[in-house]
Amino acid sequence: MKSLLLFLTLLLLSGASFAQKVTFDDYKKRGDACFVKQDYQCAKDNYERALRIRDNDAYCKSQLKKVNDALKKASTQTPPKKTPPKVEKESENVRIAELNRKEGDDLFKRGDYEAAQKKYEACLNVPSFGSDAYVKEQIKFSRLAAAFLTDAKNALARGNDLEGLAYLKKILEINSGDPITRRLITEHLQQRGNQQFAKNQFIEAKKSYEEALPYADIQTKAVLANLINTTEKELKADTEKKAEAAKVAKQEPKTASKEPVAETKKTAENKPIEPTAKQEVVKKEDAKLPKSPSKPSVVPKIITAGVGVGALAYAFVLNNQYQAKLDNFTALSRSAEYRQWRVAYDDVKAARSKNGLMNVCLGVAVGAVIVESVLLFKKPKEKRAALKLNSASQQWGLALQYQF
Incomplete structure (x- = not known):
C-alpha cells in the first residue's frame, strides 16, 4: 500500500514538472x-493559452483579434457551388460562336468576303446559334459583295470601265469602309487619268483624278493633288498655245486667187494658119523615118526605192520608241511615286513630239511607193529622130531639119 502511494506521488510530480x-x-x-x-x-x-500565462501581452492580444476576424469572415462566406456539366458546355458554345462572329466581322470590314462567310457559317453550326438573324444577314451580304467583286474584275478585264466601276461602287454600298475596293477604284481612275494625260486630254484627265479623290487614302490623295495641279498647268499652257495660234492665223493676209485669163476670139483669130497640105507631108515623112525608143533609166528607181525604204525604217524606229516609253509610263502610272511618274511622262512627251516627223517619213515612204509604181508600169515615150527630111515649102527639093 505504501509502495502504491509512493508510485502515484512520483507520477504526479513528473507530470507537474x-x-x-x-x-x-x-x-x-x-x-x-x-x-x-x-x-x-x-x-x-495557442494565443489564448499564452495569454493565460501572461494576460497583458499586447502582441498576443493583437494576433488573437486578427484570428477572430478571420474566423468570423470565413464563417460568413458560402462555399462555391459546382457548375453542372450541361451549363459548362453551353457556356463553351457561346464562347466559340462569339469568337467566330467577331473574326467574321473583322474579315468583312477588311473586304475579305469569302473568308468572312466561312466564319459566319461556322458560327451558325454551333448549337443554339443556328437561327441567329445577324449572322444570316452577314452571310447574305458577304456572298453579294463577293459576286460584285468578281463581276467588276471581269468587266475591267474586258475593258468595260463603266460597268466595272459600277460593280465596285455597289460593294461600297454594302461595306463603305472596304479598303480593297476603295483602292481598286482609286488605282483604276488614276490609271485612266494618266492615259488621258499622255494623250493631251487634260480636261478628261483632271475629271478622272478628281473622281478618284473621295476613294483614296491620305498618301494617294497627296499624289492625286499633285497630278491635278500638273494637269491644270498643262491645260492652261495648251489653251494659251491654241489662243496664240488662232491670233496669228487671223493676222495673216488673205491672198487673192488668180483666175485663168480666158483666151479671146481676137487672139485666136490672130494665130497663123498653117497649110494642111504641108502638115500632111510632114506627117508622112515622119512616118517613113525610123523611130528610136527611149530606154527607161534605172537610177531614178533605185533612188526612189532607197528614199522610201529609209523613210519607212526611220518612221518604224520612231514609233517603236514612242510605244516603249508609253508602255513604261502606263506601268508606272499605278505607282504612288510622283517623281518616277513625272520622268516617264516627260519621256513620253519628248517621244510624242517626234510624231510629226514620223508622219512625214510615212508620207515620204507612201510617195516613194507611188513614184516607184509609176516608173515600173508606165511605158517609155518614143523619141523622134533628131534629123528629119521634109519637103521644102518654098521650092522644089528636100529640106534637112534638126529637132532639139
Whole structure:
C-alpha cells in the first residue's frame, strides 16, 4: 500500500514538472506557426493559452483579434457551388460562336468576303446559334459583295470601265469602309487619268483624278493633288498655245486667187494658119523615118526605192520608241511615286513630239511607193529622130531639119 502511494506521488510530480516546461514563448510560437498556415482555430487556442500565462501581452492580444476576424469572415462566406456539366458546355458554345462572329466581322470590314462567310457559317453550326438573324444577314451580304467583286474584275478585264466601276461602287454600298475596293477604284481612275494625260486630254484627265479623290487614302490623295495641279498647268499652257495660234492665223493676209485669163476670139483669130497640105507631108515623112525608143533609166528607181525604204525604217524606229516609253509610263502610272511618274511622262512627251516627223517619213515612204509604181508600169515615150527630111515649102527639093 505504501509502495502504491509512493508510485502515484512520483507520477504526479513528473507530470507537474512536464507541464512547467511549456512556456509562454512556446504557445506564442505555436500560435504564429498556425497563423501563417491560416489554421486560425489552432492559432486561437495557442494565443489564448499564452495569454493565460501572461494576460497583458499586447502582441498576443493583437494576433488573437486578427484570428477572430478571420474566423468570423470565413464563417460568413458560402462555399462555391459546382457548375453542372450541361451549363459548362453551353457556356463553351457561346464562347466559340462569339469568337467566330467577331473574326467574321473583322474579315468583312477588311473586304475579305469569302473568308468572312466561312466564319459566319461556322458560327451558325454551333448549337443554339443556328437561327441567329445577324449572322444570316452577314452571310447574305458577304456572298453579294463577293459576286460584285468578281463581276467588276471581269468587266475591267474586258475593258468595260463603266460597268466595272459600277460593280465596285455597289460593294461600297454594302461595306463603305472596304479598303480593297476603295483602292481598286482609286488605282483604276488614276490609271485612266494618266492615259488621258499622255494623250493631251487634260480636261478628261483632271475629271478622272478628281473622281478618284473621295476613294483614296491620305498618301494617294497627296499624289492625286499633285497630278491635278500638273494637269491644270498643262491645260492652261495648251489653251494659251491654241489662243496664240488662232491670233496669228487671223493676222495673216488673205491672198487673192488668180483666175485663168480666158483666151479671146481676137487672139485666136490672130494665130497663123498653117497649110494642111504641108502638115500632111510632114506627117508622112515622119512616118517613113525610123523611130528610136527611149530606154527607161534605172537610177531614178533605185533612188526612189532607197528614199522610201529609209523613210519607212526611220518612221518604224520612231514609233517603236514612242510605244516603249508609253508602255513604261502606263506601268508606272499605278505607282504612288510622283517623281518616277513625272520622268516617264516627260519621256513620253519628248517621244510624242517626234510624231510629226514620223508622219512625214510615212508620207515620204507612201510617195516613194507611188513614184516607184509609176516608173515600173508606165511605158517609155518614143523619141523622134533628131534629123528629119521634109519637103521644102518654098521650092522644089528636100529640106534637112534638126529637132532639139
